[in-house]
Amino acid sequence: MLIKLVEEVDVTEAYHSLQSPGAGGIDIFIGTVRNHAQGKEVTKLVFEAYAPMALKEMQKIARAAQQQWPIEKLVMLHAVGEKLVGEPVVIIGVASAHRDAAFTACRFLIDELKKTVPIWKKEYYQDNSVWVNAHP
Amino acid sequence: MLIKLVEEVDVTEAYHSLQSPGAGGIDIFIGTVRNHAQGKEVTKLVFEAYAPMALKEMQKIARAAQQQWPIEKLVMLHAVGEKLVGEPVVIIGVASAHRDAAFTACRFLIDELKKTVPIWKKEYYQDNSVWVNAHP
Amino acid sequence: MEILLFGITREIVGSGTLKIKPEETIQTVGQLKAWLAGQYPAMGKLSSLAVAVDSEYADDDQPLQSGQEVALIPPVSGG
Amino acid sequence: MEILLFGITREIVGSGTLKIKPEETIQTVGQLKAWLAGQYPAMGKLSSLAVAVDSEYADDDQPLQSGQEVALIPPVSGG
Numbered sequence: 001m002l003i004k005l006v007e008e009v010d011v012t013e014a015y016h017s018l019q020s021p022g023a024g025g026i027d028i029f030i031g032t033v034r035n036h037a038q039g040k041e042v043t044k045l046v047f048e049a050y051a052p053m054a055l056k057e058m059q060k061i062a063r064a065a066q067q068q069w070p071i072e073k074l075v076m077l078h079a080v081g082e083k084l085v086g087e088p089v090v091i092i093g094v095a096s097a098h099r100d101a102a103f104t105a106c107r108f109l110i111d112e113l114k115k116t117v118p119i120w121k122k123e124y125y126q127d128n129s130v131w132v133n134a135h136p
Numbered sequence: 137m138l139i140k141l142v143e144e145v146d147v148t149e150a151y152h153s154l155q156s157p158g159a160g161g162i163d164i165f166i167g168t169v170r171n172h173a174q175g176k177e178v179t180k181l182v183f184e185a186y187a188p189m190a191l192k193e194m195q196k197i198a199r200a201a202q203q204q205w206p207i208e209k210l211v212m213l214h215a216v217g218e219k220l221v222g223e224p225v226v227i228i229g230v231a232s233a234h235r236d237a238a239f240t241a242c243r244f245l246i247d248e249l250k251k252t253v254p255i256w257k258k259e260y261y262q263d264n265s266v267w268v269n270a271h272p
Numbered sequence: 273m274e275i276l277l278f279g280i281t282r283e284i285v286g287s288g289t290l291k292i293k294p295e296e297t298i299q300t301v302g303q304l305k306a307w308l309a310g311q312y313p314a315m316g317k318l319s320s321l322a323v324a325v326d327s328e329y330a331d332d333d334q335p336l337q338s339g340q341e342v343a344l345i346p347p348v349s350g351g
Numbered sequence: 352m353e354i355l356l357f358g359i360t361r362e363i364v365g366s367g368t369l370k371i372k373p374e375e376t377i378q379t380v381g382q383l384k385a386w387l388a389g390q391y392p393a394m395g396k397l398s399s400l401a402v403a404v405d406s407e408y409a410d411d412d413q414p415l416q417s418g419q420e421v422a423l424i425p426p427v428s429g430g
Contacts, residue, residue, distance in 0.1 A: 011147070011148070011151045012147070012148055015147045015166070019222055020222075021170070021171040021221050021222050022170060022171055022172070023168055023170060023222075024167065024168060024169075024170035025165065025166070025167055025168070026165070026166040026167075026168060027163065027164070027165050027166075027242075028163070028164045028165075028166070029161065029162070029163050029164075029235065029238070029239070030151070030161070030162040030163075030164070031160065031161055031162075031235070031430050032159055032160060032161070032162060032231075033160075034157070034158060034159060034160035034233060035157040035158055036158070047429070048357055048358055048361075049357075049429070050355065050357050050403070050406070050422055050424070052406050053403055053406035053407075053422065053424075054429075056406055056407070078429060078430075085157050086155055086156070086157050086159075089430070090429065090430045095168075097170060099165065099167070099246060102165070103165070103239065103242075103243050106163075106239075107239050110235060110430055113429055113430050114427070114428075114429060114430040115427070116408075116427065117427060117429050117430075118357065118403070118422075118424050118427055118429075119427060119428070119429030119430075120357055120358030120359070120425065120427060120428055120429070121428040121429065122358070131358050131359040131362075131425070131428070132428035133398060133426040133427070133428040134358070134359040134397055134398060134425055134426055134428075135396060135397065135398055136398045167351050183350070184278055184279055184282075185278075185350070186276065186278050186324070186327070186343055186345070188327050189324055189327035189328075189343065189345075190350075192327055192328070214350060214351075225351070226350065226351045246351060249350055249351050250348070250349075250350060250351040251348070252329075252348065253348060253350050253351075254278065254324070254343075254345050254348055254350075255348060255349070255350030255351075256278055256279030256280070256346065256348060256349055256350070257349040257350065258279070267279050267280040267283075267346070267349070268349035269319060269347040269348070269349040270279070270280040270318055270319060270346055270347055270349075271317060271318065271319055272319045
């Protein structure tokens with residue numbers, strides 16, 4: 001189980017940490033900076049984390065997934081700091097004996113991460129910037 | 137759209153081919169050689185393909201996915217030849233604006249590949265070998 | 273007529289291709305399957321056996337003509 | 352009491368930490384939220400505002416004691 005906040009998330013590192021002779025299926029989700037949001041052009045994102053709590057919450061989610069599905073290996077990496085269009089910001093990976101558990105657990109992990117992990121994203125457009133989700 | 141049969145599938149190549157400024161979510165499924173199947177220890181797999189037809193069928197599946205979901209980039213790589221425990225044999229990747237389409241399309245592509253693409257897997261155990269799915 | 277063989281069908285026949293003499297007068301995919309089942313009982317024991325004509329899955333009533341690429345497709349197991 | 356601030360709460364207050372004088376006599380998470388809403392009207396306009404005590408989400412009735420690490424958690428948006 002590899003859970004980290006890092007300046008640069010690395011797909012190759014994630015894949016290597018998911019190696020397991022008992023795994024038949026690996027699902028890796030990578031969230032990347034999209035060039036548009038809410039109909040506006042996005043120039044960059046900046047991520048801020050309450051690091052000790054974010055890691056605790058990520059570990060809780062990982063344990064919840066391990067209790068629900070037979071998981072061989074699990075990885076959750078989230079970037080902090082400034083990220084440009086196309087750059088990866090989060091990597092979630094699950095290795096399991098069968099693909100069904102890998103897909104389902106991977107989806108669960110990213111959905112839960114977005115709900116509870118104290119990380120905040122500021123979206124920068126040409127003319128202003130907003131903290132995502134902050135207002136109704 | 138990158139669709140290939142290769143001796144070695146490469147996760148890094150797949151990830152690079154999925155880059156797109158309009159993508160917010162990338163899902164990559166990697167099928168790997170598991171050390172056991174049907175309760176027996178697996179020593180290796182050998183994959184054989186009817187290459188021109190396999191590529192045609194993979195392209196059909198890819199087009200079907202593109203018609204159902206908004207896909208920015210798509211990759212399907214399948215290995216042929218001998219593969220040892222832990223080695224990757226298939227990589228399916230989808231980049232989309234949102235993660236829901238990426239997950240759903242990726243799952244569709246691997247499920248369909250397993251149903252229709254003319255590729256055959258021989259599983260080698262300590263004492264014998266079988267063509268997977270050949271017999272009821 | 274020459275048939276391409278893969279996987280277990282290649283092993284049953286013992287070769288990557290199967291030459292069928294013109295006097296067998298096989299005119300459709302269905303007739304080819306019936307002929308194969310007679311010649312190679314092991315083919316009848318497979319979970320399924322499809323035929324591809326010019327690298328497309330073919331129905332039993334599809335006619336077979338010279339110049340086509342014909343292949344046997346035993347149960348697939350990629351991925 | 353010192354409160355850690357992140358994201359939009361950090362910008363509302365204009366600092367990464369907020370020091371609250373002992374005479375404010377804030378004894379629970381709920382009282383802290385009420386005090387913040389009074390001092391910083393912009394906090395009341397957020398979609399939600401949670402409080403973490405010792406890096407765990409805390410209910411409104413949880414007591415606040417000296418020595419704890421207290422943080423404001425505006426709506427999260429990771430991933």
